[in-house]
Amino acid sequence: MNLYRGITSKLLLKQSFSINQAKFFSVSRINFNSDLKERDLDDLYKKVVVQVRGHDNAVLESYKNFVQQTSKELDVNLNEIRQPDRFIERWTILKSRFSNRKHMRQYEMRTHFREFEFKHLTGSTCDTLLEYIQRNLPEGVAMHVHKTKITQLPEHFNN
């Protein structure tokens, strides 16, 4: 093992070796240590659902265009864009501070939604995409992210 490592380091020191050789050696070096190999595996996401919420529908529409453009430029699979029904919270209260029961006012707070469903992302792609999207989130817009990760079956199932 030490011999191989010695050869690799000697080769790396030389200026005149091709990229293919370096690739071969680096791969063979990882094979020595099985823990290292496991650590290098990236997460796989089957589905990433990003939900944004806001009071202003026009802002969300603009943000939708931004996300579409981003996923197109980054070549990410934006599977579906959904628009769930809005949620309205209403308060019916007296118009005046005190008495005058017959005169009421109704106030309401609206929440509009947009859902972006990305499919088949690797961990690093997902991180990069979310980082970029979140940094460009407008004021007054909240984001919820739901990830569906692919994992191996537990050992007791395999046996």
Next chain:
Amino acid sequence: MNTLLKVNTLCPNVLRPSILFTNSIRTNYTFNLNTKLVKYRRATRPKKTNDNSISLNYEQSQFAEKIGVTKSWNSWNTSNLLEGKRQAETSADDLLIRKFIYGTFHGMFASEILIKRKFNTINISFLAKLPNYSYIHKTYFLVGYAEELLSCLLKCVVKINVQTIYHKNDLVFRTW
């Protein structure tokens, strides 16, 4: 506090989608502006003068029923959304900021104070009319002073964007 959207009436027609509007922004809001009731509304509406001596800027000329249609809010945060957090705290903080800024830049305001929250940053912006040129350095000092003090009080990053105007008449949108 400003995220409350005022709806015109208690009538069930409020929720009816308006088909007549062709503008894409307007179709999103299902307002049914009933002229009969608008006639009786007095909130945010100054008394009409015969000689049109009251000059209004753009924000002032959009009255309360236009909030969410052509006028937007002065505070932008995520507290009052569905499952929003710190509703009362955010409103109280906004009130504190408004009072503080109003006292610090006293008599300089040419517009409303806008407060925008994003991550841990609070962006405060407004238009200012300086009395004379010697106030420029004072304003720079006041911006730094207000940023420092507010960020200590609210425990987050505070940024103040002041934009100056030459004359108050620059902002006049409509005489009323």
